[in-house]
Amino acid sequence: MTIFRKSFVFIISIFIFALSLCLYGQDNDWVIRIRDSQGEIKKLFAVNDFMSELSNIVVLRGLPTENLNMLLTNDLQLWQFASQLIEQELVYMKAVEEGFDKDEELTSTISRERDNQIAQLYMQSKLRDGFDVVSEEEKRQFFNNNRERLQAARGNNIRYEQVAMDIEYTILQERMRNEYDRIINEARTNYKLEYSSTRDPCVIIDDKQIPLSNFNEMFNQTLRQSGENIPPALRVQARDNMFNAFVAREIMIYEANKVGFYDNPEAKAIENYITRTAVVAHYIEKTIRSTILEPTEEEINQVYEQYGRLYRIDSLPYAEAQKALETLVIEAKTQQRYQILTTDLRYRYNIEKNLSLVENLGKSENVN
Structure with a gap:
């Protein structure tokens, strides 16, 4: 998608900037440095590490790329983000020290979320430019072609402006369903692929088997999130649509592993972000909220x-x-x-911040 491609270009510029700093000595190439009472460095966020954290927020929350530049050029927001990152890292270190990162259920959750996010990231890299751009002409054509259906659902006086955003979402969903079909059809050629939503395992890709329980868990979670509001008559259709998306996702996970995409720096950064966030949330739940x-x-x-x-x-x-x-x-x-x-x-720790490095990067991006 456009957001991911813009983000990727921006991250590349960040890595180049960080590399140039090495000419002046590695001791200057840090934004946050955490030392223990003996002076030993326990955690160091270099420029590219810090910028990866910012980029992860943008990517995982689906925010516009412009938000990244806004953070870099707003002293207060940048300071707040750095403080939150420091606090999270301190709690993460304590959680790891006390063994809270070894919980089997937690590691399974982290693995699923990592696979889900990296599969999405990998899929975005394969989509055509402008995939997520819906023209005004497309939306108005959809409105005219489906006017009667829209009037039946929203009233005879429905106007285009009232449903333009819903129409855009519907068009993007249809594009995504077509993309899932394309991924599955290509996989039939490239791999030994079998899938069915009624048998176990429900997906087989070469020698990899995905149990039906994985899909059932995803579908049931979606039902819970929707407040069980999907009418029984539509649940079969919803299940079929979701299964196609599930199969495509599993293909993307398999392919991303196969081509080494999991070792991509951006994928590694997202995995680290997901891991730290999940461990901290688990620690808070077990040691604070539950008490x-x-x-x-x-x-x-x-x-x-x-x-x-x-x-x-x-x-x-x-x-x-x-x-x-x-x-x-x-x-x-x-x-x-x-x-x-x-x-x-x-x-307990000596915490140093050197935010001027990323502030200068934000200024140089604005100039460019």
């Missing part, structure tokens, strides 16, 4: 007074409102304890 007692009535009432109307909790059914308020109390306490933890960790 917080059930909120008292007084705490719930206090939170309601502060946030009830802001989050429109008073419009929810009683049981949902109660659950939402309890969650707010627990999350507030979790955040408080997390801040205490990170403050304590900051005192």
Whole structure:
């Protein structure tokens, strides 16, 4: 997609910039440096490391590439991001030190998320330029060709401007379904491929077998995220569509492994980002959130007074409102304890920041 290609070009320029810094000595090529009480360097973010972290935020959240330049040229946002990165790294080091990165369920989750993100990244590298660009002419043609259906769903007075974004999404989804079909058809030629959503294993690519439980777990998670709002009559169609996407994804994972794409610097950076984020979240869940007692009535009432109307909790059914308020109390306490933890960790280490390097990079990008 365009976002990924722009991001890739920008990252290449970052690596060139970082390489040029080596001419002045490696000791200057760092943005964040963390030392222990004995002065030993425990973690060092070089320019390319720091920029990879920023790029990962843009890529994984699907943000416009311009957000990267905005971060680089906004002193406050850059400082905030650096502080968050430091805190996360300190908690990650503590979690690893205490063995929280060895949890079998966690490593399985990290592996699945890594495969999913790298498969998407690999697929983007194979898409044609402008794949994600939908012209005004295409959207208006879709509107005219489907006017009756849109009127039946949204009313006779429906206007193009009201549904333009929905139309763009629909066109992109159709393109993506066609892309899945193309990937599967090509794989039939290149590999020994078998697949079925009713047997186990559900996908076989050469000697690799993917169990049906993997697909069922993905489909059931999607149902939960949709609030079980997919009508039973449409679930069969939804399952078939999702299975095609699942097969295409597994092909991309297999091919990315086969051609060594997992060793690509951008793929490695995403894997490291996913791993650290997941380990930190796991550590917080196990050592902080799970230890917080059930909120008292007084705490719930206090939170309601502060946030009830802001989050429109008073419009929810009683049981949902109660659950939402309890969650707010627990999350507030979790955040408080997390801040205490990170403050304590900051005192244990000597933390140095050299943000001028990336600030200069942002200025040079703007000039160019």
